[in-house]
Amino acid sequence: MHKCGSSTVQSVLIRYGIKHNLTFALPKPIYKIHINFPYHFNASFLMKTTNNVYNLLVHHMRLNEDEVKKVMPTAKWVTIVRDPAALLESLYGYAKMEKRSKIPFEKFAENPRLHFPAVMKRTLYHTPPPRNLMLYDFGLLLAEFDDQAAIEAKIEKVMKHFDLIMVAEKFDESLVLLKNLLCLEWSDIIVFKLNARQESKPINLEQASILRNWSAGDTLLYNKALQRFDALVKAYGTARMQKDTAMLREMTRAEYTKCVAGVTSSKPLKNKKLRAWTENINAIRQTNFSKLCIS
Numbered sequence: 001m002h003k004c005g006s007s008t009v010q011s012v013l014i015r016y017g018i019k020h021n022l023t024f025a026l027p028k029p030i031y032k033i034h035i036n037f038p039y040h041f042n043a044s045f046l047m048k049t050t051n052n053v054y055n056l057l058v059h060h061m062r063l064n065e066d067e068v069k070k071v072m073p074t075a076k077w078v079t080i081v082r083d084p085a086a087l088l089e090s091l092y093g094y095a096k097m098e099k100r101s102k103i104p105f106e107k108f109a110e111n112p113r114l115h116f117p118a119v120m121k122r123t124l125y126h127t128p129p130p131r132n133l134m135l136y137d138f139g140l141l142l143a144e145f146d147d148q149a150a151i152e153a154k155i156e157k158v159m160k161h162f163d164l165i166m167v168a169e170k171f172d173e174s175l176v177l178l179k180n181l182l183c184l185e186w187s188d189i190i191v192f193k194l195n196a197r198q199e200s201k202p203i204n205l206e207q208a209s210i211l212r213n214w215s216a217g218d219t220l221l222y223n224k225a226l227q228r229f230d231a232l233v234k235a236y237g238t239a240r241m242q243k244d245t246a247m248l249r250e251m252t253r254a255e256y257t258k259c260v261a262g263v264t265s266s267k268p269l270k271n272k273k274l275r276a277w278t279e280n281i282n283a284i285r286q287t288n289f290s291k292l293c294i295s
Contacts, residue, residue, distance in 0.1 A: 001137050002060065002128050003090040004082040005168045008191055012178070013058045016188050022055035025071055033059070037126050040064040040139055043071050063139045065161055076181060077161050081134055081225045082168035084218040085208040088112075088130055089201055095127045109207040112214040132217040140217065151217040155224060164232075165225040172245040177232055190252050192260065 017024055026047045027035040036045045041064040046054075054071050068075075082090075092098060092105045100122040101115075108115045112131065119130055128136050132145050138158050144150035158165075164181050166174035175189040203211070212219045233241050 001080050001134060003087055003094060004080045004134070005171060006060070006080055008193055009080055009166065010058045012175070012189055012191050013056055016184060017056045023049055023053060025054035025057040027059060034126060035059050035061040038062050038128070041067050043067050046071060062137060065157065076163045078164045078166065078178065078181070079162055080166035080168060080174065081222050084215040084222055085203055085211040087133065087218070088211050088215060089203055091128065091130055091133060093200060095123065097123060097130060105201055109203070109211055112211065132215050134218045134221055145217060151220065155221050158221065159224065159228065165229060167226060167229050170229065172248055173233055173241055175248060176241060176244045177236065180236065186248070186251060189248065190255050192256060
């Protein structure tokens with residue numbers, strides 16, 4: 001899920017897969033880091049394995065549930081969502097929409113319906129649209145963005161298929177629930193934030209309201225996911241969750257102090273392959289190159 005903290009979640013799962021020598025479902029080299037986005041996922045997009053068995057599918061994709069089931073028939077399904085207003089601001093900055101369209105985010109936020117066509121015209125084809133982008137990643141068509149029946153059907157399908165829908169605004173609690181679902185170790189969910197921008201633009205209450213109404217489908221999805229998430233936390237135990245998130249934060253602080261010298265821009269990196277896709281992304285400077293810190 002684009003711009004929801006998914007790269008950080010992906011890091012957790014990749015580390016776990018490497019640690020346990022699991023087989024990843026990887027896109028064919030022609031598709032690079034995405035699985036042929038924005039086309040809906042198809043099993044043919046993946047590299048073959050010797051036994052046609054995959055343990056982890058953790059790449060960004062545009063969801064097609066039936067095709068995923070062909071390659072991962074018994075998998076646990078996990079995703080993450082984010083408040084639609086903050087999500088749109090993040091996408092707008094990360095994907096350089098202001099630079100490409102010459103329309104400042106503040107102007108877009110005043111009347112997104114008016115500016116949407118011009119922004120889309122200048123947006124790269126492999127970038128999700130600045131409207132209902134979570135539902136878009138889940139497979140909803142652009143033509144269905146104003147179709148309430150299609151939106152509700154897609155949300156119902158998402159709720160049915162996913163075992164855990166993490167919430168970016170409750171990330172530590174999400175990691176604890178992920179650990180519980182997948183029977184992970186505490187060390188597996190210690191992670192530093194990845195792909196985070198150096199600066200974000202503040203959103204006032206009026207802008208947030210306009211953006212949430214503009215992405216009404218995503219707002220409905222987010223509210224339903226949040227409601228289910230809160231029920232999972234209650235089932236886990238509120239006091240237990242408070243204790244476990246406090247412990248996770250302390251463990252993460254300890255590892256951060258041990259491993260990280262600071263945060264800088266990824267732009268100065270000489271090797272372009274190591275740079276982030278856009279220039280205003282933080283990069284971590286390591287102070288400790290032990291196996292634990294590198295992983």
